[in-house]
Amino acid sequence: MMRDWPDLRGRLTPHKPLSDLTWLRVGGPADVLVQPADLEDLCRFMARLPGDVPVFPMGVGSNLIVRDGGLRAAVIRLGRGFNGIEVAGNRVTAGAAALDAHVAKRAAEAGVDLTFLRTIPGSIGGAVRMNAGCYGSYVADVLVSARAVTRGGEVITLTPADLNLRYRQSDLPEGCVLVEATFEGPAGDPQALAERMAAQLKKRDETQPTRDRSAGSTFRNPAGFSSTGRDDDVHDLKAWKVIDAAGLRGARLGGAQMSEKHSNFMINTGDATAADLEGLGEQVRKKVYDSSGITLEWEIMRVGEPAPDDAGERHAETTKET
Ligand SMILES: Cc1cc2nc3c(=O)[nH]c(=O)nc-3n(C[C@H](O)[C@H](O)[C@H](O)COP(=O)(O)OP(=O)(O)OC[C@H]3O[C@@H](n4cnc5c(N)ncnc54)[C@H](O)[C@@H]3O)c2cc1C
Numbered sequence: 568m569m570r571d572w573p574d575l576r577g578r579l580t581p582h583k584p585l586s587d588l589t590w591l592r593v594g595g596p597a598d599v600l601v602q603p604a605d606l607e608d609l610c611r612f613m614a615r616l617p618g619d620v621p622v623f624p625m626g627v628g629s630n631l632i633v634r635d636g637g638l639r640a641a642v643i644r645l646g647r648g649f650n651g652i653e654v655a656g657n658r659v660t661a662g663a664a665a666l667d668a669h670v671a672k673r674a675a676e677a678g679v680d681l682t683f684l685r686t687i688p689g690s691i692g693g694a695v696r697m698n699a700g701c702y703g704s705y706v707a708d709v710l711v712s713a714r715a716v717t718r719g720g721e722v723i724t725l726t727p728a729d730l731n732l733r734y735r736q737s738d739l740p741e742g743c744v745l746v747e748a749t750f751e752g753p754a755g756d757p758q759a760l761a762e763r764m765a766a767q768l769k770k771r772d773e774t775q776p777t778r779d780r781s782a783g784s785t786f787r788n789p790a791g792f793s794s795t796g797r798d799d800d801v802h803d804l805k806a807w808k809v810i811d812a813a814g815l816r817g818a819r820l821g822g823a824q825m826s827e828k829h830s831n832f833m834i835n836t837g838d839a840t841a842a843d844l845e846g847l848g849e850q851v852r853k854k855v856y857d858s859s860g861i862t863l864e865w866e867i868m869r870v871g872e873p874a875p876d877d878a879g880e881r882h883a884e885t886t887k888e889t
Contacts, residue, residue, distance in 0.1 A: 572601075574612075575602075575611075577648070581598065585625075590628055590631075590781065591632060591781065591782050591839070593635065595637025600644060609643070610721070613718060614720030615720075622641050623638055624743075627690050630693060631868050645663050647664070650662045650664040652669065652673045657751050660748070661747065661750070666691075667687045668687075670684055670691060677757075678756065682755075683700055692745040692748075696737055707733070710749075711751050712725065712726055712727075713725045715743045715745045715746060717743055718741065775829045779836075781834045782833070785848055785851075786831060786864060788806050789863065810830040813854050815851050820850060822835055822836050841869075851863065
């Protein structure tokens with residue numbers, strides 16, 4: 568649909584293909600890609616955007632399959648005006664566009680341990696939204712507060728309780744764009760923190776297809792069984808193990824493949840479409856269920872519409888995040 572979009576000092580690009588902006592290199596066009604210059608620019612745009620236009624905030628696309636028909640939404644992607652990093656004592660405040668890796672390194676140099684962020688390839692906005700974490704630490708362990716712009720263009724401050732951070736999930740009000748987060752990490756010796764980050768990078772390269780186009784873990788690790796009396800968010804039953812047990816390591820559909828190196832990583836081998844990737848994931852879910860009775864839940868978010876010729880086949884959803 569042709570629209571007159573509100574003015575922006577930053578960059579507005581109608582019908583922008585999103586494949587270049589996602590790690591998996593798939594995705595049809597956004598109705599408009601919005602790259603605000605700074606906070607004031609974002610607030611003004613949001614306040615003036617007609618209420619019937621969905622807003623989809625996007626980080627660096629490291630946890631997304633954007634379907635081939637694209638997103639019927641204003642896709643907000645934050646850049647330079649939102650990537651500052653400041654350290655005061657043990658507190659680190661970072662813009663939502665700052666990369667997790669940069670934040671971890673700056674924090675470590677100042678003697679603050681946010682090392683778990685070093686190997687997560689996303690941005691701070693995506694990290695807070697997804698409660699990103701690894702090696703036993705999560706955003707929920709270190710988040711002090713976050714700032715966001717509401718769909719109506721107001722700046723609000725959110726506490727961890729407001730966000731209700733849990734395993735790869737949070738409650739962010741619909742259409743809200745995170746713009747900044749403050750973390751508090753334990754003190755650490757900069758040299759020791761640098762060594763820990765180097766070890767984590769090495770471990771990733773040894774165990775995960777870090778040089779392929781992926782979106783990290785495809786499925787959540789199935790929850791521990793409540794009958795043991797442990798919390799439901801114990802995830803020691805690993806998704807990769809149940810995928811292996813179903814004989815699906817290396818399984819392919821079109822250009823999509825479950826990685827030979829790590830069977831819970833789905834990769835684009837070169838010419839995959841979003842439909843190939845999502846279709847392969849659904850086949851894996853079905854076969855794992857048929858062979859073990861375990862229902863795998865997607866960790867990668869799938870958003871947008873299927874390409875017109877796919878419509879009605881596999882995916883009935885539209886811009887809803889799933
Ligand atoms: C090789 C690889 C390894 C990975 N390893 C890990 C890991 O160990 N641990 C882990 O937790 N994740 C991992 N991931 C997944 C991914 O990096 C994280 O989920 C990351 O936090 C996503 O950040 P992003 O900026 O790419 O967000 P995107 O993928 O762009 O978006 C993800 C979600 O966050 C929302 N979002 C993004 N920015 C904002 C914002 N400013 N305001 C509001 N909402 C926003 C989007 O709307 C979407 O719902 C891995 C991915 C890859 C490719």
